[in-house]
Amino acid sequence: MIKDNQGIQYDYIVGEEKKLLELIKGPxxxxxxxxxxxxxxxxxxxxxxxxxxxxxxxxxxxAAGLIVSRPVYLExxxxxxxxxxxxxxxxxxxxxxGELMFNALxxxxxxxxxxxxxxxxxxxxxxxxxxxxxxxNEKLKLSERKYRELAGSLEKxxxxxxxxxxxxxxxxxxxxxxxxxxxLAAGVAHEINNPLGFIxxxxxxxxxxxxxxxEMVFFYRTAMEKKDASGKxxxxxxxxxxxxxxDFVFEDTDDLIRESLEGAGRVKKIVSDLKxxxxxxxxxxxxxxINTEIDRTLSVLTHEIPQGVQIVxxxxxxxPFSCNAAHICQAFYNILLNAxxxxxxxxxxxxxxQNANNMIKIKFSDNGPGIPDSIxxxxxxxxxxxxEVGTGTGMGLxxxxxxxxxxxxxxxxxxEVGKGTAFSILLPLPQKVKNV
Amino acid sequence: xxxxxxxxxxxxxxxxxxxxxxSGKTTNLLSLHDILDQEGRGDLTVLDTKDDRTIFFxxxxxxxxxxxxxxxxxxxxxxxxxxxxxxxRKAVLQRADGVAFIADxxxxxxxxxxESFGNLENNLEFVGLDIESIPLVIQFNKRDLKDxxxxxxxxxxxxxxxxxxxxxxxxxxxxxxxxxxxxxxxTYDRIDTxxxxxxxxxxxxxxxxxxxxxxNLNEAVFKDKRNMTAGY
Ligand SMILES: Nc1nc2c(ncn2[C@@H]2O[C@H](COP(=O)(O)OP(=O)(O)O)[C@@H](O)[C@H]2O)c(=O)[nH]1
Ligand SMILES: [Mg+2]
Numbered sequence: 001m002i003k004d005n006q007g008i009q010y011d012y013i014v015g016e017e018k019k020l021l022e023l024i025k026g027p028x029x030x031x032x033x034x035x036x037x038x039x040x041x042x043x044x045x046x047x048x049x050x051x052x053x054x055x056x057x058x059x060x061x062x063a064a065g066l067i068v069s070r071p072v073y074l075e076x077x078x079x080x081x082x083x084x085x086x087x088x089x090x091x092x093x094x095x096x097x098g099e100l101m102f103n104a105l106x107x108x109x110x111x112x113x114x115x116x117x118x119x120x121x122x123x124x125x126x127x128x129x130x131x132x133x134x135x136x137n138e139k140l141k142l143s144e145r146k147y148r149e150l151a152g153s154l155e156k157x158x159x160x161x162x163x164x165x166x167x168x169x170x171x172x173x174x175x176x177x178x179x180x181x182x183x184l185a186a187g188v189a190h191e192i193n194n195p196l197g198f199i200x201x202x203x204x205x206x207x208x209x210x211x212x213x214x215e216m217v218f219f220y221r222t223a224m225e226k227k228d229a230s231g232k233x234x235x236x237x238x239x240x241x242x243x244x245x246x247d248f249v250f251e252d253t254d255d256l257i258r259e260s261l262e263g264a265g266r267v268k269k270i271v272s273d274l275k276x277x278x279x280x281x282x283x284x285x286x287x288x289x290i291n292t293e294i295d296r297t298l299s300v301l302t303h304e305i306p307q308g309v310q311i312v313x314x315x316x317x318x319x320p321f322s323c324n325a326a327h328i329c330q331a332f333y334n335i336l337l338n339a340x341x342x343x344x345x346x347x348x349x350x351x352x353x354q355n356a357n358n359m360i361k362i363k364f365s366d367n368g369p370g371i372p373d374s375i376x377x378x379x380x381x382x383x384x385x386x387x388e389v390g391t392g393t394g395m396g397l398x399x400x401x402x403x404x405x406x407x408x409x410x411x412x413x414x415x416e417v418g419k420g421t422a423f424s425i426l427l428p429l430p431q432k433v434k435n436v
Numbered sequence: 437x438x439x440x441x442x443x444x445x446x447x448x449x450x451x452x453x454x455x456x457x458x459s460g461k462t463t464n465l466l467s468l469h470d471i472l473d474q475e476g477r478g479d480l481t482v483l484d485t486k487d488d489r490t491i492f493f494x495x496x497x498x499x500x501x502x503x504x505x506x507x508x509x510x511x512x513x514x515x516x517x518x519x520x521x522x523x524x525r526k527a528v529l530q531r532a533d534g535v536a537f538i539a540d541x542x543x544x545x546x547x548x549x550x551e552s553f554g555n556l557e558n559n560l561e562f563v564g565l566d567i568e569s570i571p572l573v574i575q576f577n578k579r580d581l582k583d584x585x586x587x588x589x590x591x592x593x594x595x596x597x598x599x600x601x602x603x604x605x606x607x608x609x610x611x612x613x614x615x616x617x618x619x620x621x622x623t624y625d626r627i628d629t630x631x632x633x634x635x636x637x638x639x640x641x642x643x644x645x646x647x648x649x650x651x652n653l654n655e656a657v658f659k660d661k662r663n664m665t666a667g668y
Contacts, residue, residue, distance in 0.1 A: 013438055013439075013530055013531055014450075014493075014513065014527050014528050014530065015438045015448065015450050015495070015511045015513065015531075016438060016439070016448075017438075017439060017446075017448055017509070073478065073479075074478075075478040075479075075497035075499060075509060075511070076475075076476045076477055076478030076479075076497050076498055076499035076509070077476070077478070077507070077509065106479075110479060110481065113481060114481055114483060117481065117483065117495065118483055118492060121492060121493075121524065121527055121528075
């Protein structure tokens with residue numbers, strides 16, 4: 001306590017230092033910390049300069065492994081930190097939340113600082129009129145309300161910002177894809193290789209069939225030229241028709257042409273899909289039966305399935321799923337192709353589907369060589385491959401991942417080296433509208 | 437000095453911008469806040485609750501750490517100029533380490549200036565500070581206006597006192613850093629004598645000025661001398 005010349009006592013010195021804890025109370029900071037967690041952080045805390053936690057909300061997620069912090073300035077001095085923890089995949093979001101909290105806290109601090117400075121000075125100043133005090137209080141209340149509103153709207157701001165970030169992220173993904181056209185070309189080549197393979201082989205077969213037809217046509221021509229009066233040639237032509245199995249040829253030619261066209265169509269689609277992920281959103285959706293789509297995928301893969309490989313189907317009954325069937329097939333195709341290419345003799349692929357909890361569960365399990373721990377986290381990354389590009393055995397699992405994600409689905413991999421790999425896909429069904 | 441806590445290794449200093457109402461004290465701090473942007477410069481708190489006039493005061497804080505680890509906070513306050521707020525002025529002036537007196541150069545304000553200066557003398561005595569030894573700088577503000585007291589007159593009046601005088605236009609940002617730096621410089625000398633900032637804390641005058649203004653001594657004090665400083 002200070003006494004001046006005239007004996008007036010001051011128990012407060014204007015400018016006395018204030019601790020962070022005195023300036024920020026629970027009701028000021030908790031809504032902020034809460035909104036940070038609601039926005040997707042695992043935890044948010046305010047710590048002082050000594051690193052002691054003053055206020056905290058949520059549980060720090062150690063496994064998630066990302067911590068974002070922002071300084072808390074008090075009169076130019078770093079008086080503490082805002083510490084936000086969360087999943088490492090959410091770096092963009094956590095940084096945005098940190099920035100928002102930094103700004104909000106700055107305003108709250110400034111406001112409380114002002115209030116305390118004013119009121120404590122008031123207490124000291126003896127001659128201050130009561131009216132003025134009331135008026136000051138009114139003004140301070142006003143500004144206080146301002147930041148309370150701010151704290152309240154923070155959650156909404158965070159949400160809006162999150163949407164912005166999502167859009168920005170999608171755009172970024174798009175730009176990244178454009179930027180790495182070279183890499184993309186390698187990926188496209190890989191995706192094209194397989195369907196193109198059977199197109200070529202079918203066309204070769206067609207070529208042979210066509211040769212046979214040609215032979216027959218020449219025969220008829222000769223027959224016509226000789227003007228068969230005896231009917232001898234007619235008989236001969238029947239024999240010839242059978243020898244060349246022309247009935248089968250005509251039938252199979254139809255199939256071959258249809259398959260080739262389908263394959264060519266897929267090539268076109270893959271290329272356009274890889275050109276821009278945005279196409280997925282625009283693609284036409286229709287009700288599909290996932291089991292049928294898996295079968296369709298398997299039939300396309302027939303040429304890739306070596307002798308002795310066993311495909312076990314454990315299909316459950318599934319409700320129709322609204323999707324772009326071509327994309328879903330592409331997603332399955334990449335998983336199955338990897339299993340087939342990695343697996344050796346005695347490969348068993350088990351495909352199980354199930355309708356549970358308003359979700360379609362699809363599990364592809366194999367007894368192949370498995371995926372080493374070191375790369376398991378990376379298999380869904382774009383352009384990730386275990387083999388040289390050009391051998392056509394890149395994984396293409398990023399495409400699967402993106403497709404499943406576009407239906408709000410999830411895909412997880414379990415694998416043990418030497419034992420096998422299992423991909424589990426969950427596709428959420430739309431919520432049923434309840435009848436009132 | 438607001439506080440010197442040896443255990444926490446922390447020193448809190450106070451500078452006060454004094455002067456008649458509307459002479460430009462708040463404008464000085466606003467300009468300083470705009471011009472100085474180095475690390476450690478805190479936010480400006482303006483406590484005004486009525487009209488255009490300062491009812492309470494303003495605060496612009498600065499923070500720095502000496503090589504020894506000594507943390508120094510320098511808080512710059514303005515006081516309300518209105519006569520009726522004398523109690524607030526006393527409260528703010530308490531334990532000040534230095535004072536800048538902001539005078540209004542307009543001829544019409546001469547009486548107000550001298551009344552306010554008289555008030556400063558009284559109040560310094562009231563809170564137990566010695567006008568003869570406290571670091572003091574006088575600023576003649578609003579030099580951009582017409583009908584202002586002449587430079588000649590200023591020199592004649594203040595020259596003999598040895599108190600540094602700075603001519604300024606706070607609204608244009610002229611003479612603002614100079615006034616502040618001069619005051620910081622004088623304040624440093626005073627604190628250094630008592631607390632051996634250079635010897636015990638490795639903090640010499642130039643470093644002190646540098647950390648608080650982001651400029652070295654010459655730059656901060658003499659940059660606009662030619663135009664704005666009276667020939668004292
Ligand atoms: N022309 C001019 N006006 C100024 C100058 N400095 C301050 N003012 C004006 O003077 C008025 C009072 O200034 P303010 O800083 O609030 O005075 P305070 O009461 O001492 O804090 C305001 O309208 C300022 O814009 C200056 O250098 N030149
Ligand atoms: Mg003012």
